[in-house]
Every structure is written in C-alpha cells, then in structure tokens.
Amino acid sequence: MKFFLDTANIDEIREAAETGLIDGVTTNPSLVAKEKRPFEDIVKEICQIVKGPTSAEVIATDYKAMMPEAEKLAKISEHVVIKVPLTRDGLRACKTLREQKIPVNVTLCFSANQALLAAKAGATYISPFIGRLDDIGQEGMALISEIADLYASQGFSTQILAASIRHTEHIRQAALLGAQVATMPYKVFEQLYHHPLTDSGLQRFLADWKKTQA
C-alpha cells in the first residue's frame, strides 16, 4: 500500500518525508486555505520535497473552466496529479486529461456507481471518503470493499485511494481490502508507529542494559 499525506502543510510533509515512507501527498481547497500561501507555490514546494504523486484540485466546476486550470497546475511539476470532483463536468475533464496523459484523482466519491463512472473516465485514482460516510452513520469501509470487488471483476486499473481517514484502524482495514493507496493526516501517520508494548518493551530493554553498564 502506498502512503500519501493528506495535508498542504510543508512542515508536516518535511517531517513525514524524512521517514522515507511517504509516497505522495493529497491536498484539497480546505487544506490549502489553512496555509494562507499561494496555491501554486505550495504545490511546487510539495513536489520538490516528496517527488511523488501530489494531488492539486481544480476550483472551477464547469468543464470549460476546469481544463485551463488543470493544464496550468499540471505544468508545475511532473508529479502533479489533477484532482477533479466526481461530477459530470469533473469526469469529462478527467477523460480529456487522461487523453493528454495527465494523471487524475477523482475525489468526493461516495458510491460504487460513482467509482464505476470514474474508472470508465480513465481515472488514475478514485478517492472514496471513508470518514465522511462513517460520520453520517454509514460504513465507509463497505464502500472500499465494494469498489475493490467491482474493479477486480471488471478489470479496471484505477487505483483505490482511501481518503477521509480518521484513525489507524481505517488504514489497516483499507489495506486488507486491497486499497492501493491511503491518504492520511500527519497525526494518523504518526499513530501508526505506536503500540504501548513497544514503548514499555523498549524501556525495559534500556533499563536492563543500563544494569550491565554499572
């Protein structure tokens, strides 16, 4: 499973990239707005740090306006992946961008039928939002499972990018279900390392070692 960081914060991206375990980054308009810096500067810097797929979302909602926006973003770096919403215009843009060999992440996916449409439009990644489904009392993970089965049975190569991840359990379950990518907040990435028995075990090893040095 590839690990993407779901943030536009450069400090977090630098910290996480140092581990060598981060394969890419996803941003969205809400995450970029928090940073109070020009969008294109942020995208450029992220691509330089991560040197891997970096999703940058178009703001326009109609096809004609989406296309020049997407093409401008794609010129920032070879690592840019254009993020489009799962709408009629977004999928039309997806199809055109893929014909131009520009990678596309289709975002805001909440149903298997939407994922089917995105795959037919040639999406590189489909982003089902697990946490937001859980938030409204539905089972986000059931959607990942259904999309995985659907893509396998139909032979689609669109990668499932589990998004809107709230905790480490989402990562484990999405990985078991075969999602190729998980995008996670920095906090969740850090939590993946931790287990109380690792902490107490290390303390005991170090304490025992200290005794031999006396």
Ligand code: G3P
């Ligand atoms: O970036 C897309 C997605 O991961 C957003 O997550 O936490 O705002 O539902 P969230």
